[in-house]
Amino acid sequence: MSHRSSSFLVLAVIGILTALSIFFASRLRFDYNFDNFFPKGDPDLAYYLSYRDKFGNDNxxxxxxxxxxxxxxxxxxxxxxxxxxxxxxxxxxxxxxxxxxxxxxxxxxxxxxxxxxxxxxxxxxxxxxxxxxxxxxxxxxxxxxxxxxxxxxxxxxxxxxxxxxxxxxxxxxxxxxxxxxxxxxxxxxxxxxxxAVFIEKMKIELAVFMSASIVLVIVFLWVAFRTAWGVLVPLVVVLLSVVWSLGVMGLFDKPIDIMTVLLPTIMFVVGMSDVIHIMSRYITEIGQGATKIQALRTTLREVGLATLLTSLTTSVGFLTLLTTSIVPIREFGVFTAISIFLAFILAFTVLPAILLLIKRPNPQRARRIDISWPLLLRRLYGFVLRKPKPILYASMAIVLVSMMGISLIRVDTTLLEDLGDDDPVIKDFQYFEDKFSGVRPFELHLIAGPGKTMNDLEVLQEVNKIETYLYQDYGLNFITSPATVVRTINRALNGGLNNYYTLPESPLGMQQVKRRLDTFNKRSELRSVVTNDQQEGRLAGKMTDVGSVRAAELNDSLELFIDQYINPALLQTRLTGSAVMLDKNNEYVVSNMMQGLLIAFLVVALLVGIIFRSLRMVAISLVPNIIPLLMIGGIMGFLGINMTVSVSIIFTIAFGIAVDDTIHFLGKLKLELQQGKSLPYAIKRTIISAGQAIIITSCILVAGFLTLVLSSFDGTFYVGVFVSLTLLFAVAADLLLLPVLILFFYKPARK
CATH class of the missing domain: 3.30.310 (TATA-Binding Protein)
Structure with a gap:
C-alpha cells in the first residue's frame, strides 16, 4: 500500500472516530453540585450524611x-x-x-x-x-x-x-x-x-476561553511558521484532540463542571506542544533538502520518543490529582490525562497523514523560516558559556527569596472562595453578613445522655449553656435548637411575654411544656431539631463567613468549653455540617499537593534515569523544574494569596507541563552524545535544534493559559496566572540553568 493510500485510510478511520466523538460530546451537560467538594472517604463525611438524613440538609x-x-x-x-x-x-x-x-x-x-x-x-x-x-x-x-x-x-x-x-x-x-x-x-x-449562577458562568467562560485560545494560537503559529498550512494543519489536529476529549467525557456521562470546564482550553494548548515539535523538526529537514518521507522519518525518530515521554509526564502530572479527596478534581485529572494521550495519538497519525497528502513545502522558504532561530539560540548559548557562575548564584538567590515567600503562605478557605470580591453573588452574601446573621451554617449534633431525652429539663439546661457561649464568644448570630423550641412554648404558656422566653424554672413548668410538645410532635419545626425518639437533637445557626482558619480556632475553643462545662452524662455533642466538611479540605490541601508532586518527581526521575542511566542527571533534571514551583510559591506568599483547594492543584499541573521542555532537551542531548560529540558541543546542538520548539511551545502554552485570567472564578484565574508564570520560569531555567548544571555536574560515560 502506498504512503498516499495509507494516509487516506488513517484519515478515514480518524473521521469515523471523530463523528462518534461529536455524537457523544453533544450529550454533555453542565453541572455544579456543591456536595461534590466534600472530602470523599473522610469518616466525618459519613457522619454528616447520617446526620443530614435525620434533620435535613443545611444548604x-x-x-x-x-x-x-x-x-x-x-x-x-x-x-x-x-x-x-x-x-x-x-x-x-x-x-x-x-x-x-x-x-x-x-x-x-x-x-x-x-x-x-x-x-x-x-x-x-x-x-x-x-x-x-x-x-x-x-x-x-x-x-x-x-x-x-x-x-x-x-x-x-x-x-x-x-x-x-x-x-x-x-x-x-x-x-x-x-x-x-x-x-x-x-x-x-x-x-x-x-x-444557577455557576453553571451560567461556566457556559460563558468555556466559549470565551476557547475563542481566545484559538485566536492566540493562530497568531503564534503564523509568527512561527508564516505559512497558511503552518497554521491550519496544527489547528486541525489540535481541534480534533479537543473534540475527542469532549467525546470521551460524553461517553462516560461526565458533565462539565467547574474543573472540567478548563479541559478544552488546556487540551488546546497542551496538545499543540506535540504538534509544534513535529512541525519544527519537519520544516528543518525540508529546509535541508529532504523529501517528505525522509523528513517525516527523521522527525518521528528524533522527537517521537521525547514526545511520548512528555505526554507521559504531563499525564502523570494530572493523574497525581487522584491523591485529592475531592471528586471533581480527581475526575478532572483522569479525563485530562486520557485526553493528553489522545492528543499524542492524533499528533502521530493525523499530522503525518496530512503532511504526506499536502504539497511539499518550498525548501527555500522553509530555510528562511528556520534561519533566524539558530542565530538567536547561538547567542543564548554564548551567554550561558560566559556567565555560568552568575546564573548559578542568581538561581540560589531566587530559591532563598522564594522560600521566604513560601513561609508566608496561609491555608485558608471560605464558602465561595472561587468567586471574586466584586462578583454579584459575593456582594449579596456580604449583604446578608452585614445586615443579618450571615450565611455560614453552623451545625452541632446533640445526643442525650444515657437514660435521658432531649426534652429533659437538665439536658436542655446544658444546651442552654452552649447557646449562651455560642452567642457571646463564638459569634453565632442566630440559633435554633430543642432549647429554643422549649423557650418559645414556655413564652406561649405565659401570655406571649418576652420575659418568659426562657427554660421553665421548675419540673412542673417543664411538664406543661412537654404536654404541648407532644401535641406538636408532627410539626416540621420540631422534627427539624429533635428526632422522634427524642434521643438526638440539632443545634443550628448562622454566622459570618470567617474562613476555615478562624473557624478551626473557634471550634477548638468550643470543644474546650464543652469538655469543661457540659456534663457528658446529660449531653454529648459533635460538630458537623457542610461548612465543617468544606473546612476539612484544608487538612488535605498540603498533604495531597506534596503527595502529587512526589509522585510526579519520581516518574520524571525514573524516565531520566532510563534515558541516561545516571543518578546525577536525575538530580540535574529536577532542579530547573523545582525552582519555578518554588518561585510561584514565593510569589503567592508575598502577595498574600491563600492556599486553597483550587490553588493547590496549580503545582502538580504546572510541573507536569513544565517538565516537557526538560524531557525534550535531554532527549535531544542524548542523541547528540550518542553521535560522539563532546558535551559542550552536544549542548550547543541541543539548544539550537530543540530550543526553537521549546520556546514556541512555551509561548503558545503561556498564551493559552493566560486566557484563563478572563475567568470570574478565582481558582481558574490563579491557574491561568501561575501556570503561565511557571512555564516562563521553566523555559528560562531549561535554556539557562540546565546547560550550566549539565556542564558543571554531568560526566558522560566514555565509550
Missing amino acids: DYLLIGLDNGSSIFDQDFLTRVDSLTRFMQRQPHVESVLSPTTVKSPIVEQFGYFEIPYLHVSEPERYTLDSAMIYSSRELVGTLFSEDATAVSLFVQTSDDLSKGASDTLIAAMYQQLEHLKLSRNHVAGKALAQ
Missing part, C-alpha cells in the same frame, strides 16, 4: 433580602413583601417560607391555643407597638429583621437536592415576581441560586 434554602432604604415599617413596602411571601409559598419545590409578614407569636391560654402576628401589615397604626415587640425578641433581630430596621429577609426552605432545572425555574419565577412587585433592592443567596 437547601434561599435567603431573600429586601431593603427599603429607610424604615421597614412602611405599609406599601410590607404589603409587597407579604405578596412575595404568598407567591413563594405557592411555588413547586418550596417546602416552607419564613417571612416577617407571616411570623407569629404563639399563645396558650386556658381556653385554647392561638397565634398573634408580630406584624399587622394592614394596620399601620399598630406599627409602633409591633416594632417594640419585634426588637425585644432576640430570635427575630438579625434573622427576619435587620438590626437597623431598614431591611427584612425571607427564609425559603426548598426541597432536598433540588435539580438544576427545578432551581432555574424557581429562581426565574422569583426574580420575575420581584420585578413585578417593584422590589428592586433585593439580595438573594442560597444553593439554588449559586448552582
Whole structure:
C-alpha cells in the first residue's frame, strides 16, 4: 500500500472516530453540585450524611433580602413583601417560607391555643407597638429583621437536592415576581441560586476561553511558521484532540463542571506542544533538502520518543490529582490525562497523514523560516558559556527569596472562595453578613445522655449553656435548637411575654411544656431539631463567613468549653455540617499537593534515569523544574494569596507541563552524545535544534493559559496566572540553568 493510500485510510478511520466523538460530546451537560467538594472517604463525611438524613440538609434554602432604604415599617413596602411571601409559598419545590409578614407569636391560654402576628401589615397604626415587640425578641433581630430596621429577609426552605432545572425555574419565577412587585433592592443567596449562577458562568467562560485560545494560537503559529498550512494543519489536529476529549467525557456521562470546564482550553494548548515539535523538526529537514518521507522519518525518530515521554509526564502530572479527596478534581485529572494521550495519538497519525497528502513545502522558504532561530539560540548559548557562575548564584538567590515567600503562605478557605470580591453573588452574601446573621451554617449534633431525652429539663439546661457561649464568644448570630423550641412554648404558656422566653424554672413548668410538645410532635419545626425518639437533637445557626482558619480556632475553643462545662452524662455533642466538611479540605490541601508532586518527581526521575542511566542527571533534571514551583510559591506568599483547594492543584499541573521542555532537551542531548560529540558541543546542538520548539511551545502554552485570567472564578484565574508564570520560569531555567548544571555536574560515560 502506498504512503498516499495509507494516509487516506488513517484519515478515514480518524473521521469515523471523530463523528462518534461529536455524537457523544453533544450529550454533555453542565453541572455544579456543591456536595461534590466534600472530602470523599473522610469518616466525618459519613457522619454528616447520617446526620443530614435525620434533620435535613443545611444548604437547601434561599435567603431573600429586601431593603427599603429607610424604615421597614412602611405599609406599601410590607404589603409587597407579604405578596412575595404568598407567591413563594405557592411555588413547586418550596417546602416552607419564613417571612416577617407571616411570623407569629404563639399563645396558650386556658381556653385554647392561638397565634398573634408580630406584624399587622394592614394596620399601620399598630406599627409602633409591633416594632417594640419585634426588637425585644432576640430570635427575630438579625434573622427576619435587620438590626437597623431598614431591611427584612425571607427564609425559603426548598426541597432536598433540588435539580438544576427545578432551581432555574424557581429562581426565574422569583426574580420575575420581584420585578413585578417593584422590589428592586433585593439580595438573594442560597444553593439554588449559586448552582444557577455557576453553571451560567461556566457556559460563558468555556466559549470565551476557547475563542481566545484559538485566536492566540493562530497568531503564534503564523509568527512561527508564516505559512497558511503552518497554521491550519496544527489547528486541525489540535481541534480534533479537543473534540475527542469532549467525546470521551460524553461517553462516560461526565458533565462539565467547574474543573472540567478548563479541559478544552488546556487540551488546546497542551496538545499543540506535540504538534509544534513535529512541525519544527519537519520544516528543518525540508529546509535541508529532504523529501517528505525522509523528513517525516527523521522527525518521528528524533522527537517521537521525547514526545511520548512528555505526554507521559504531563499525564502523570494530572493523574497525581487522584491523591485529592475531592471528586471533581480527581475526575478532572483522569479525563485530562486520557485526553493528553489522545492528543499524542492524533499528533502521530493525523499530522503525518496530512503532511504526506499536502504539497511539499518550498525548501527555500522553509530555510528562511528556520534561519533566524539558530542565530538567536547561538547567542543564548554564548551567554550561558560566559556567565555560568552568575546564573548559578542568581538561581540560589531566587530559591532563598522564594522560600521566604513560601513561609508566608496561609491555608485558608471560605464558602465561595472561587468567586471574586466584586462578583454579584459575593456582594449579596456580604449583604446578608452585614445586615443579618450571615450565611455560614453552623451545625452541632446533640445526643442525650444515657437514660435521658432531649426534652429533659437538665439536658436542655446544658444546651442552654452552649447557646449562651455560642452567642457571646463564638459569634453565632442566630440559633435554633430543642432549647429554643422549649423557650418559645414556655413564652406561649405565659401570655406571649418576652420575659418568659426562657427554660421553665421548675419540673412542673417543664411538664406543661412537654404536654404541648407532644401535641406538636408532627410539626416540621420540631422534627427539624429533635428526632422522634427524642434521643438526638440539632443545634443550628448562622454566622459570618470567617474562613476555615478562624473557624478551626473557634471550634477548638468550643470543644474546650464543652469538655469543661457540659456534663457528658446529660449531653454529648459533635460538630458537623457542610461548612465543617468544606473546612476539612484544608487538612488535605498540603498533604495531597506534596503527595502529587512526589509522585510526579519520581516518574520524571525514573524516565531520566532510563534515558541516561545516571543518578546525577536525575538530580540535574529536577532542579530547573523545582525552582519555578518554588518561585510561584514565593510569589503567592508575598502577595498574600491563600492556599486553597483550587490553588493547590496549580503545582502538580504546572510541573507536569513544565517538565516537557526538560524531557525534550535531554532527549535531544542524548542523541547528540550518542553521535560522539563532546558535551559542550552536544549542548550547543541541543539548544539550537530543540530550543526553537521549546520556546514556541512555551509561548503558545503561556498564551493559552493566560486566557484563563478572563475567568470570574478565582481558582481558574490563579491557574491561568501561575501556570503561565511557571512555564516562563521553566523555559528560562531549561535554556539557562540546565546547560550550566549539565556542564558543571554531568560526566558522560566514555565509550
